[in-house]
Amino acid sequence: MKVGCVKEIKNNEFRVGLTPDNVKSYVKAGHTVLIEAGAGVGSGFTDDEYIKAGATMCPTAKEVWDNCEMMVKVKEPLEEEFELFHEGLILYTYLHLAADRLETEALLKGKVNSVAYETLIERDGSIPLLAPMSQIAGRLSIQEGAKYLEKRFGGEGILLAGVPGTPKANVCILGGGTVGTNACKIAVGMGANVTILDISLKRLEQLDNMFGAHIQTLVSTDSNVEHSVINADLIIGSVLIPGASTPKLFKREYLKEMKPGAVFVDVAIDQGGCGESSHVTTHDDPVYVEEGVVHYCVGNMPGAVPRTSTIALTNATLKYGLEIAANGLEKACQANDVLYSGVNTYGGKLTCKNVADAHPDLGYTDIRTLF
DSSP: OEEEEOOOOSTTOOOOSOOHHHHHHHHHTTOEEEEETTTTGGGTOOHHHHHHHTOEEESSHHHHHHHOSEEEOSSOOOGGGGGGOOTTOEEEEOOOGGGOHHHHHHHHHTTOEEEEGGGOOOTTSOOTTTHHHHHHHHHHHHHHHHHHTSGGGTSOOOOTTOOTTSOOOEEEEEOOSHHHHHHHHHHHHTTOEEEEEESOHHHHHHHHHHHGGGEEEEEOOHHHHHHHHHTOSEEEEOOOOTTSOOOOOBOGGGGGGSOTTOEEEEGGGGGTOSBTTOOOBOSSSOEEEETTEEEEOBTTGGGGSHHHHHHHHHHHHHHHHHHHHHHHHHHHHHHOGGGGGGEEEETTEEOOHHHHHHSGGGOOOOGGGTO
């Protein structure tokens, strides 16, 4: 199979879909790998490294798109890339279609067979292609939140850990999944007062066993969320329903009751965000203030640490990518039924139920009925 990888064009996105080591694996398996010149520079990988690994370098992204059978990316294609789609192309990347109707329609119109990292669910219920970025985003959320609590950024001017004789910052984490757990780990390590909320009692028990007396666990009810948010200095939104739009737990009405200069980091913004007052921002202009509350809603947070993020992501994506390249998407799904869950569009049909629920007029087709 001809496997392609291009330079990401999203604002300040320096990750890349394939590393030179990944190229070696594809080439060893008998595939041709096409790489856009300069695609890996932002993550610290030179063109020479790709060439030594066996890649064919292409001067333009269009050349890669036009000639590859499977495109391996990091972020969803942007509007200027839609015209490069061709029928039957396998697109293997993060998509977040529930929050992006335009992209969904473009994939359907182009009859692109798309496989989304964020909806591929293993037999044990884990989301292996989302987990590494969730780990990074969770840890980074506290780092960024602590920075924007500084007065010069509009924050209230509080140090997370405080010092002897001063109060520590109160950190509220909405959601106890991979993002929330990693945020909790860093917040506890920095010495903050941490409250974490989740709808699952079983998950709260696991978190309690992990962190013990260092955290307060609460069931995620409207009342508990409101009370915790209002008293927090830093709020982390880390709620996820794979492939679906995120529920809006962080209500706009809370803003007027919150501390002036409190910071809200909405890690769920790729899926629409868990805040009613959230809208996507970029690394160039990451924050805005509403009702005195600083909002950080960058849609590609792990892009800020591309070397770590690229290696972590491709460690996870390579296995499934090799399966698709070896067998084609149809036979790969039949050989490993886990792959069915990753297929969001196929032959002009919408095949992910959670995405279809977000865009009900576009219809839904069970992928297993198509091949």
